[in-house]
Every structure is written in C-alpha cells, then in structure tokens.
Amino acid sequence: MTSQIAISPQMAGNTKSTMREESARYALMRRIAPALRHHMAGTLQPIGMISAILDRRLQAAEPDLNVLRENSKSISTLSRSAASACMNLITWVAPKENGVIPLHAGVEECVGMLATDLAFRGFSVTNSISTADISMPLTTLRTVFTAALIALTDTSRAPATVLLACEPAGDQTRIRITVTPEPNAALPEEARQYRALGLDDVQALADAENIALRYKETWVEMLFTSVQKDELIA
Incomplete structure (x- = not known):
C-alpha cells in the first residue's frame, strides 16, 4: 500500500x-544578462586596444623602450581595473551578504546597468534621486528596483520619459518610478531575448525582500528601510 503525505494549505x-x-x-537574471555581458566586454575592450598598439610598436625596426614600458604599465593597470569591475558585476548574480550602498549610488548603478537597453527601446530616464545620507541594502535595491524599472517599461508605450524620485515616509524611504509616454508613443516591437517582466514578478520579489509595494500601469512605489551608514560596502 502506497502511503500519501498530507500537505497543509499553508505548506502549499x-x-x-x-x-x-x-x-x-x-x-530578472535573464533580462539583465545581456547588459552584464555588454558591461564586461566594455571593461576588457581597452586592454585589447592597448595590446594591439603595443604589438605594432614591437614590430618597429627600433622600438622605443620607454613607450613600450608605458604601454605595458597601462595594460597592467587596465587589467586590475577590469578584474575589479567584473567581480562587481558578478555580484549581480552571486550577491554579497549584507552589502549596502548609498541610495543615489545604488539607483545610478541600476539605471546604468539598463541604460543602453532603455535608450534602444525609446526611454529617457530623469533621475531626481540625489540623497547622499541614506543607505539601502544593495541586493534588495538591485532586485526590486531593477525589476520594477524593467516591468514598467516592458508594458509601456515608447518613446517615454521615466522619472525616478524619492521622499521620506516615516522611518522609511519611498522610491517612485513613473513612466510618461509621449503623445506619439506606440507599443514597441518584441525585441527582447526573454519574456517580459510583469508587475506580479515585482510583487513576488518585493514580498521576498519585505518591501511594501504599490503600483498602477504607469508607476510603482516601493518602501525601503535604510541601514546604518557605517555598514557601507567598499
């Protein structure tokens, strides 16, 4: 006789x-993967350019050793910078525990990650978040804020303006994303490599990160709890 395990409604x-x-x-990871690849390639491109220049100079009849030495130093410096940048990009996939970041810097990072994609799809971003004395959990901001930005633009007509703003809300900070299509806006063609993100996806991520969320078709509001400034990541 085969026994059956009862699953409670709560467990289900x-x-x-x-x-x-x-x-x-x-x-979310599938949607930002092309941007991660683009940014990684961007950090490595200068190394290839300097290497090509160095190779041509080495083929000269009488190479200038001082110039070659400087080129070699440049490659070393660029390699360290690229390694650091790539390690930071990897934390989008494998986050550091308890990492925090100033609010304005975190928002700029998230917007920068999506900047090329948003511009290509006809969205211009106006970021009015400049608060420097509020810090947020890095992973939570990257997850919920980025997902909300993608979800709103996925369902919006374009061209459109994306306005980012924040305001105090008691002991928390309310971040608002508003998308305003232009009069001649139209739904863009399906050019993405993976499915669209929906506001239900954003809600699932917000619930997991304990972020209060409110939204309509053209805006999203998120309530973030700030963390201590002395916990900032390097």
Whole structure:
C-alpha cells in the first residue's frame, strides 16, 4: 500500500510563493544578462586596444623602450581595473551578504546597468534621486528596483520619459518610478531575448525582500528601510 503525505494549505501556499519568487528572480537574471555581458566586454575592450598598439610598436625596426614600458604599465593597470569591475558585476548574480550602498549610488548603478537597453527601446530616464545620507541594502535595491524599472517599461508605450524620485515616509524611504509616454508613443516591437517582466514578478520579489509595494500601469512605489551608514560596502 502506497502511503500519501498530507500537505497543509499553508505548506502549499509557501511552496507556491517560493516558486513565484524563484521564477521572478530567474526572469530578472535573464533580462539583465545581456547588459552584464555588454558591461564586461566594455571593461576588457581597452586592454585589447592597448595590446594591439603595443604589438605594432614591437614590430618597429627600433622600438622605443620607454613607450613600450608605458604601454605595458597601462595594460597592467587596465587589467586590475577590469578584474575589479567584473567581480562587481558578478555580484549581480552571486550577491554579497549584507552589502549596502548609498541610495543615489545604488539607483545610478541600476539605471546604468539598463541604460543602453532603455535608450534602444525609446526611454529617457530623469533621475531626481540625489540623497547622499541614506543607505539601502544593495541586493534588495538591485532586485526590486531593477525589476520594477524593467516591468514598467516592458508594458509601456515608447518613446517615454521615466522619472525616478524619492521622499521620506516615516522611518522609511519611498522610491517612485513613473513612466510618461509621449503623445506619439506606440507599443514597441518584441525585441527582447526573454519574456517580459510583469508587475506580479515585482510583487513576488518585493514580498521576498519585505518591501511594501504599490503600483498602477504607469508607476510603482516601493518602501525601503535604510541601514546604518557605517555598514557601507567598499
């Protein structure tokens, strides 16, 4: 006789919630993967350029050793910089624990990650978040804020303006993303390499990160709890 294990409604609900969260995280990673690849390639490109110049100079009848020495130093410096940049990009996939970042810097990083894609799809970003004395959990900001920015632009007509703003909300900080299409805007063609992100994906990620979320078709509001400034990552 085959025994059956009874699953309580609470366990079933928790399993479903976890699956929604994991699905949303995977979709988010797939959407930012091209941007990660683009940024990594960008950090390595100068090394290739200097190497090509160095190779041509080595073929000269009488190479200038001082110039070659400087070129060699440049390659070493660029290699260290590229390694550091790539290690930081990898933390989008394998986050550091308890990392925090100033709010304005975190938002600029998230927007910078998506800048090329947003511009290509007809979205211009106006970032009015300049607060320097508020720090946020890095992974939470990268996850919920980035997902919200992608989800809103996925469903919006373009060209459009994306406005980023923040304001105090008691002991928390409210971040708002608003998308305003231009009068001649139209739904863009499906050019993405993976499925669109939905606001239900953002909700699943916000629930997992304990972020209060409110949204409509053209805006999203998120309530973030700041962390101590002395915990900032290097």
